[in-house]
Amino acid sequence: MKWMKWMVLASFAALIVGGCTPGKTYERRLKRELASGIRYDSLFMGLSFGMTQKEFYEHCWDMNKDSIIKQGSANMSVQYDLNEELEHPATMNFYPKFDSGKIVEMPVRFIYNGWAPWTKELSASNLALDVKNWYEDIYGKGFITVTHPMNGDAYTKIDGNRRITIYVENDLYVWARFTDMLAGLEKDSLSANQN
Amino acid sequence: MKTTDRNKMRKSLFLVKAIVLVMLAAAFNQSCTNLDEELYGEVTPDNFFNTEEEILAALGAAYTQFGNWGSGDPWNLNCVSTDEMVVPTRGQDWDDGGDWRRWHLHAWTREDGGMNGGWNFGFGGVNTANRLIYQFEVLVDEGSMDPDVAAAFIAELRAIRGFFYWQLIDWFGNVPLVTDFANAEAQPATVPRADVYAWVVADLEEAVPLLPKEVDGTTYGRMNYWAGKTLLANLYLNAEVYTGVPAYAAAEAACTDVIDNGGFNLTGNYFDNFSAGNTGTSEMIFAIPYDQVYYGGFNVTARTLHYSSQYTYNLTAQPWNGFCTLEEFYNSYDDTDLRKGDVGTVDGPAIKRGNFIAGYQYNVDGTPANDDGADSNDPDGIHLNFGSMGSGEPQINELGPQAYRQAGIRIGKWEFELGGDPGAMNNDYAVFRLGDVILMKAEALWRQSNNPTDAAALLLVNDVRSRAINTLLTTLDGPVSFDMAGPSVAGGELFNEIGREMFAENHRRRQLVRWGLFDAVASWALPYNNPGDVLVEGEHTVLFPIHRDKIDANPNLVQNPGYN
Structure with a gap:
């Protein structure tokens, strides 16, 4: 009991005190992009920020009928098979976050299909780099590397209101998170720094 | 377990969830902006956890994988491949390239x-x-x-x-x-x-x-001694399948240790173990502490309920109208078995909660729940009726491609919270619980004695059964649940009883395999009419x-x- 209390408090403290110091490059870019007034709402596969829940379902329904996507393997998301886009066959699962009925964030989880503990070239670390390179082809150059004390490195890119962050969850999975920075959902200290 | 101990456990459980929060916060935290260019690397001593708090938080990472146990592919492998659960293709819903039909038809x-x-x-x-x-x-x-x-x-x-x-x-x-x-x-x-x-x-x-033997907030949701023993009991019980050499005596001994010395007790009400507030019941040995905020991912509400059920439970989002049980499995419960639950009728909703949601459905205000998109040829019409109850029609007309939108009795084992998020439920999910261990011991005894009236085994089975139904078993043999008109099978009634108790708890496939019945899929398969199936x-x-x-x-x- 005591050790658990201590563990929780210490862990929060580690996150708060030991967290990364805001970097000037990131802040500068964020400030510049938000001030630009340009909106970048497009995500992927015809999805975009601001789509209503109904529009999202209908669009996914159409893609499902066309066998482009299917129910995610964890029964919680939409699945798309990446056969050519990355260095190795992979799977991406996504399901948006809605605020006031509209898409404001899109977390996307990736895994190399051939992943196993012994296939180091298919590690999540390599996958993150692979996803970043693929996204540079789609969304353009400009990803910067940020470091997290527990989850290693992450890549982030900001275009207008759209921030894309790519990071490793664990040995298997990589996340790409599209966030509408003007949607009021962002709660981290970065947005607070801009106010 | 004493009430005071359970209260202490409940009070301290926020800590368990807080630990999960810390892990998730760490995983999702994007506030770091150290801009030094670093390549992703393998694990090296330089990036080990250097402080004790990092060590403790790192331990929690070993548990995150369990999050898929109650909702992801493990559930599909252990449940949807069996006679207890199916995901019909309802027109264009749940086609998914035939994945779900292949689970049912063993055509993976x-x-x-x-x-x-x-x-x-x-x-x-x-x-x-x-x-x-x-x-x-x-x-x-x-x-x-x-x-x-x-x-x-x-x-x-x-x-x-x-x-x-x-x-x-x-x-x-x-x-x-x-x-x-x-x-x-x-x-x-x-x-x-x-x-x-x-x-x-x-x-x-x-x-x-x-491992520690304490059963309190410090070990809830973690592998303590009793969880480890239950894990070993499971391995021993299935040893004959895995190795060809049985280990039923070892399984019995491991179960006895947990039953006699673990301090666990069967809850008086079976459904206490599946309520939204089921954290720390006296029956929980090892549980996944799902939580809407801190540990999301348990979403049986979304997977099983009909779109229109949103207004039966005032859910924050629309369910997906997928998973349901099979008619023979549902019928293997006696009508007086509390685990079966009531059936909603044209006169009103079901009163008693059960493992299933069956029959006519109603909105939270008491008005009929209607399916405005009901199939035109569905004999139930638009008033939502899970499983065509009372109509004389099959509960599920076919596996696909045109299973009715209302077809199939739904999974109601875990409480749906009014106003809850169907994609992130608050119910904990028992990986191991005492009821299971008692039934495992009964099976281990029966397999050693090979006696359908083994008194010790029957006593254990009836100990679990009697909280749900008054009629006790007098033999462990009988027809199996998916073929009740068929011949008596050795241990058939034991098989059925384990199925009734452990429905949808990641057990059914192993049961079928131990009884040599997993490949009898033709006995329970629904009519299938998709080209190529x-x-x-x-x-x-x-x-x-x-x-x-x-x-x-x-x-x-x-x-x-x-x-x-």
């Missing part, structure tokens, strides 16, 4: 994503445990971690690793045996199932005695295929028979 292939999901679940857990064990050992060697502290954590991680290896050999049979993170082979070969079993059991027999029978289906992508990445893996 080496290219089905679920095979990758199961493999990733197992080896993801194994790899995380191996990595943390390695890192703790290095810290001890460096003198920066107390060896006694490390030993306790490492024992816990070995038990966690044993759990994931149990599932791997259960699903795939022969699998690589990887026990060392730092010195793992680049392309390890598959190891015979019996050899993996022997290694895992030996490792657990050594590690489990080192086939029913696959044969002993080879007892094991799942290793996914093609895994084989492609490691040529030393040997595919299971029947899947090349």
